[in-house]
Amino acid sequence: MNHIVNAYNRFKTPIVKGKEVYLFDKDGKKYLDFAAGISTTSLGHCHPYITDKLKEQLGSLWHCSNVFTIPEQERLAQRLTTLTCADKVFFCSSGLEATEAAIKFIRRYFYSKGQEKRNRIITIEGGFHGRSIAAISAGGNEKSREGFAPLLSGFDKVPRNDIKALEEKISNETAAVFLEPIQSEGGMYPLNVEYLQKVREITKAQEIILCFDEVQCGYGRTGSLFHYQNIEIEPDILTCAKAMGNGFPLAACLVRDYIAEAITPGTHGSTYGGNPLAMTVGNAVLDVMLKEDFFDHVKRVSQYLKEKLLNLAEEFQEVISEIRGEGLLIGIELKVPLADKIVSQSLDKGLIVTKVLNNRVVRITPPLIIEDKHVNTACGVLYDLFFKIKNT
Numbered sequence: 001m002n003h004i005v006n007a008y009n010r011f012k013t014p015i016v017k018g019k020e021v022y023l024f025d026k027d028g029k030k031y032l033d034f035a036a037g038i039s040t041t042s043l044g045h046c047h048p049y050i051t052d053k054l055k056e057q058l059g060s061l062w063h064c065s066n067v068f069t070i071p072e073q074e075r076l077a078q079r080l081t082t083l084t085c086a087d088k089v090f091f092c093s094s095g096l097e098a099t100e101a102a103i104k105f106i107r108r109y110f111y112s113k114g115q116e117k118r119n120r121i122i123t124i125e126g127g128f129h130g131r132s133i134a135a136i137s138a139g140g141n142e143k144s145r146e147g148f149a150p151l152l153s154g155f156d157k158v159p160r161n162d163i164k165a166l167e168e169k170i171s172n173e174t175a176a177v178f179l180e181p182i183q184s185e186g187g188m189y190p191l192n193v194e195y196l197q198k199v200r201e202i203t204k205a206q207e208i209i210l211c212f213d214e215v216q217c218g219y220g221r222t223g224s225l226f227h228y229q230n231i232e233i234e235p236d237i238l239t240c241a242k243a244m245g246n247g248f249p250l251a252a253c254l255v256r257d258y259i260a261e262a263i264t265p266g267t268h269g270s271t272y273g274g275n276p277l278a279m280t281v282g283n284a285v286l287d288v289m290l291k292e293d294f295f296d297h298v299k300r301v302s303q304y305l306k307e308k309l310l311n312l313a314e315e316f317q318e319v320i321s322e323i324r325g326e327g328l329l330i331g332i333e334l335k336v337p338l339a340d341k342i343v344s345q346s347l348d349k350g351l352i353v354t355k356v357l358n359n360r361v362v363r364i365t366p367p368l369i370i371e372d373k374h375v376n377t378a379c380g381v382l383y384d385l386f387f388k389i390k391n392t
C-alpha cells in the first residue's frame with residue numbers, strides 16, 4: 001500500500017545511488033541523468049568536494065537559527081552580492097519561498113514609501129513560480145491553479161513578448177513586473193531579449209520593480225552564473241534555488257539596497273533559511289562553479305548539444321517541430337503529444353529526460369559537467385526513439 005500523497009507521476013524504479021552524471025536503481029541499472037533533478041544537481045551527484053564540505057559541517061553545527069550570526073551565511077551573501085547586481089540576500093530553502101519573499105519585498109517596499117495602493121504585480125502567461133497559493137496566483141499554469149480558489153488577487157497577466165499588452169496593463173497600482181527570462185515549466189520559451197530590454201526601460205521609467213525568477217535558468221545553466229548576465233539586463237530582484245544547493249534545499253531572493261531597506265526585523269523570516277548546512281553547501285557550489293573554465297565548458301558543451309539536437313530535428317522533421325532554449329536548458333517540441341512516451345522509453349534505455357507543456361515538449365536539463373561523450377550517448381538514444389516513432 002502506498003502511503004505517500006499522490007502529488008507526482010512517478011516511475012516505479014527506486015533510485016538508490018547517484019554518482020557524477022549517473023543515477024543507479026536498486027538492481028544496479030545505470031541511468032544517464034539528463035534531468036539533473038530538474039535543473040538541480042548541476043555539478044553531478046554526490047560531488048566529492050561538496051560532500052566533504054557538508055560532512056565537515058555536519059560534525060560541527062547543523063542549526064542555530066537566524067537569531068545568531070552565521071559566518072557561512074555572511075560569506076555566501078557577500079560573494080553573491082559581489083557576483084551580481086544585488087546588494088542584499090534573503091536566504092530560504094525552496095524556489096517558492098524565494099517567490100514569496102520577492103512578492104512580499106515588492107509590496108513592503110511601496111508600503112514603506114507610503115504607496116501601499118501600489119501593490120499589483122504584472123506576470124507573464126505561461127510563467128511558473130512555485131506551488132504556494134501566492135506562487136500559483138502569480139504563475140500562469142491553469143493546471144496548477146485548478147481547485148485552489150480563492151487565489152490571491154493582485155496579479156495581472158500579460159502574454160509573453162507582447163510589450164504593448166504590458167504597457168497597457170501598467171497602472172498607478174502597478175508595483176512590479178515579475179518574470180522568468182526563460183520560461184521553463186511553461187514550455188522552455190526564452191523571452192525575446194529586445195522585449196526584456198523594453199521591459200527594463202519601462203520599469204525604470206515608471207519607477208516600478210523588475211524581478212527575474214532565475215530559479216531554473218540561473219546558476220550556471222546558460223553559461224553564466226545568472227542568465228541576466230548573458231543578456232545584460234539587470235533586474236532589481238533576482239530569485240534563485242535548485243542548482244544553488246546542487247540538491248541540498250537552498251534558495252535565495254537577491255535584492256537592491258533600496259528594496260532591502262523596507263525589510264526590518266519581524267517582517268519576514270524562515271526557520272531553515274540560511275542554516276549552516278545549507279550555507280556550507282552554497283559556498284562549496286560556488287567554489288566549484290567559479291573555477292576557471294567552468295562557464296566556458298558549459299557554453300561549449302551546450303553548443304555541441306544544441307547542434308546535435310538540431311541535426312535530430314532536421315532528420316526527423318515529421319516528429320520534431322522545434323528545438324528551443326538556452327545553454328543546457330533545452331526543449332524538443334514534438335509535432336505529436338508523445339513526450340511521455342519518449343520519457344518512459346528513454347528511461348528503459350538508460351536515459352533520464354523529462355517533459356513539459358502538455359506532453360508536447362521533451363525537456364533536457366543535464367548536469368553542467370557533462371561532456372561530449374554524454375551528449376553523444378543521449379542523442380543516440382533519442383535518435384533510436386524518434387526513428388521508431390517516424391516509422392510506426
Ligand SMILES: Cc1ncc(COP(=O)(O)O)c(C=O)c1O
Pocket residue numbers: 093094095096097099128129130131180184185213214215216217241242
Ligand atoms: C522558475 C521556477 N520558479 C520557482 C520554482 C519553484 O521552486 P521549488 O519547487 O523549489 O519551490 C520552480 C520550480 O520548478 C521554477 O522552475
